[in-house]
Amino acid sequence: MKPYTHEPFTNFEDEKNKQAFQEALAYVQSQLGKDYPVVIGGEAVTTEEKIISINPANKEEIIGRVSMADQKLAEQAMNAALTTFETWKTWRPEHRANILFKAAAIMRRRKHEFSAYLVKEAGKPWKEADADTAEAIDFIEYYGRQMLRLKKGSPVQSRDGEFNQYNYIPLGVGIIISPFNFPLAIMAGTTIAAIVSGNTVLLKPANSTPVVAAKFVELMEEAGLPKGVLNFVPGSGAQIGDYLVDHPKTRFVSFTGSREVGCRINERAAKVHKGQKWIKRVIAEMGGKDTVVVDNDADLDLAAASIVYSAFGFSGQKCSAGSRAVIHQDVYDTVLEKVVALTRTLTLGNPEDVTNYMGPVIDGKSFKKIMEYIEVGKQEGKLMTGGEGDDSKGYFIQPTIFADLDENARLMQEEIFGPVLGISKARDFDHMMTIANNTDYGLTGALITNNREHIERAREEFHVGNLYFNRVCTGAIVGYQPFGGFNMSGTDSKAGGPEYLLLHMQAKTTSETL
Ligand SMILES: NC(=O)c1ccc[n+]([C@@H]2O[C@H](COP(=O)([O-])OP(=O)(O)OC[C@H]3O[C@@H](n4cnc5c(N)ncnc54)[C@H](O)[C@@H]3O)[C@@H](O)[C@H]2O)c1
Numbered sequence: 001m002k003p004y005t006h007e008p009f010t011n012f013e014d015e016k017n018k019q020a021f022q023e024a025l026a027y028v029q030s031q032l033g034k035d036y037p038v039v040i041g042g043e044a045v046t047t048e049e050k051i052i053s054i055n056p057a058n059k060e061e062i063i064g065r066v067s068m069a070d071q072k073l074a075e076q077a078m079n080a081a082l083t084t085f086e087t088w089k090t091w092r093p094e095h096r097a098n099i100l101f102k103a104a105a106i107m108r109r110r111k112h113e114f115s116a117y118l119v120k121e122a123g124k125p126w127k128e129a130d131a132d133t134a135e136a137i138d139f140i141e142y143y144g145r146q147m148l149r150l151k152k153g154s155p156v157q158s159r160d161g162e163f164n165q166y167n168y169i170p171l172g173v174g175i176i177i178s179p180f181n182f183p184l185a186i187m188a189g190t191t192i193a194a195i196v197s198g199n200t201v202l203l204k205p206a207n208s209t210p211v212v213a214a215k216f217v218e219l220m221e222e223a224g225l226p227k228g229v230l231n232f233v234p235g236s237g238a239q240i241g242d243y244l245v246d247h248p249k250t251r252f253v254s255f256t257g258s259r260e261v262g263c264r265i266n267e268r269a270a271k272v273h274k275g276q277k278w279i280k281r282v283i284a285e286m287g288g289k290d291t292v293v294v295d296n297d298a299d300l301d302l303a304a305a306s307i308v309y310s311a312f313g314f315s316g317q318k319c320s321a322g323s324r325a326v327i328h329q330d331v332y333d334t335v336l337e338k339v340v341a342l343t344r345t346l347t348l349g350n351p352e353d354v355t356n357y358m359g360p361v362i363d364g365k366s367f368k369k370i371m372e373y374i375e376v377g378k379q380e381g382k383l384m385t386g387g388e389g390d391d392s393k394g395y396f397i398q399p400t401i402f403a404d405l406d407e408n409a410r411l412m413q414e415e416i417f418g419p420v421l422g423i424s425k426a427r428d429f430d431h432m433m434t435i436a437n438n439t440d441y442g443l444t445g446a447l448i449t450n451n452r453e454h455i456e457r458a459r460e461e462f463h464v465g466n467l468y469f470n471r472v473c474t475g476a477i478v479g480y481q482p483f484g485g486f487n488m489s490g491t492d493s494k495a496g497g498p499e500y501l502l503l504h505m506q507a508k509t510t511s512e513t514l
Pocket residue numbers: 177178179180181182186204205206207236237238240241242245256257258259261262264265285286287288318319320415417443484485489490
């Protein structure tokens with residue numbers, strides 16, 4: 001077994017890679033509009049009611065029609081998962097991991113195809129789509145190796161005449177609920193982690209990106225995953241989401257998404273229902289309001305680039321997005337000027353064209369919400385660039401910057417999840433740290449500085465799950481920068497980290513008198 005290293009990103013400057021990606025886009029184009037079933041116990045179930053998945057860059061293009069599970073099907077899927085758990089949990093961990101290694105190999109071979117689905121269904125520019133697929137491969141490879149490590153349990157002491165052991169066993173049936181913005185990496189990562197730990201799952205993908213999830217479910221079957229381990233239940237969050245979270249046989253919920261839905265799930269899962277024999281576990285990774293902080297001695301070009309790419313990558317639709325910048329008063333005007341100039345060079349358009357840096361936002365609801373925030377911004381600060389949206393063909397919003405915001409302005413406090421950046425001025429380093437920590441969230445942050453003392457102070461004082469120095473605050477790599485946030489950003493599960501699988505298992509102590 002080769003040691004884990006992360007999947008390299010594709011260099012699209014290379015004509016060969018560019019052509020291969022264009023061929024993948026053409027292939028996916030030829031696959032559009034197909035029907036995808038609910039999958040229960042390995043059986044495909046087609047329903048009348050469908051999620052119609054559309055291309056957010058071209059509302060007229062249908063990516064696919066995905067059958068929706070109702071509560072009756074959700075119940076059947078639960079039963080299939082419960083039955084299969086009895087056998088799956090007895091599989092040797094290395095045999096479960098072998099299925100993952102096979103799955104990673106298949107996904108690597110079909111890398112551009114999966115990325116092309118992400119371009120079409122999520123509106124991801126090529127590089128963002130490629131990074132999403134690379135991260136999915138990383139999760140699969142990394143968690144497979146982590147299971148090989150954890151199968152031995154952890155060492156404990158034994159006294160004379162005693163033999164003690166400490167091992168990990170799976171939990172049961174898990175409900176995996178995933179967001180639209182990393183529709184492959186997070187969907188696959190959260191599913192695979194649960195499965196390789198010996199659990200069976202019901203996967204409910206985001207409603208705007210169910211086709212790429214359906215393709216992943218097909219891939220897992222091809223990799224040899226036994227029927228009933230991964231049950232695919234696309235559907236309404238309110239209908240089957242609540243039903244499954246409340247279900248007495250649900251052992252754990254692994255949710256990634258908004259604060260609002262995450263808190264709702266956490267609250268509902270806490271209630272013990274008739275026939276329930278355990279306290280449900282909840283993994284909830286939620287929103288962010290992440291800050292790039294610029295010190296007065298920083299490299300100002302690096303500062304501007306870090307702010308711009310943290311804010312506008314994938315149109316700001318990352319929980320890690322640097323949607324606010326806090327700049328020392330000594331360099332505020334210079335950095336602001338550089339940030340605005342750089343932002344004006346960003347290209348916006350259909351992400352199928354590799355030259356576009358930014359594509360659309362995900363749907364009409366998001367478009368409306370973001371445009372409303374832009375109106376709020378006009379009241380709260382100074383519009384420096386952008387501010388326009390166009391939803392005539394797809395959901396396009398210009399990269400938008402508001403400066404001179406009060407640190408408590410809504411634009412500096414609330415997650416917008418779009419290409420809108422708020423900027424505030426700080427008096428000194430103390431003030432910078434105060435602003436950086438003044439939201440309900442605590443997911444990512446970056447400090448751009450050349451001051452060693454400030455780096456060490458930020459390490460202690462900047463209260464976020466993922467803190468970066470002299471770089472963007474997005475783009476955590478599996479196995480290198482385990483990911484998860486503090487406060488209302490979630491349960492700090494640290495996806496892609498050495499302890500992540502343990503959240504899906506329970507430890508058992510055995511002690512034998514010799
Ligand atoms: N912290 C992280 O690691 C992380 C990663 C990615 C995205 N996010 C966050 O996700 C959000 C964007 O994603 P989104 O718009 O898909 O989030 P969302 O909360 O709207 O939806 C997430 C999932 O929850 C489902 N859902 C909705 N209502 C439900 C209910 N009542 N019961 C059960 N499930 C329900 C949705 O159908 C979807 O599958 C942002 O807030 C972003 O910051 C966080």
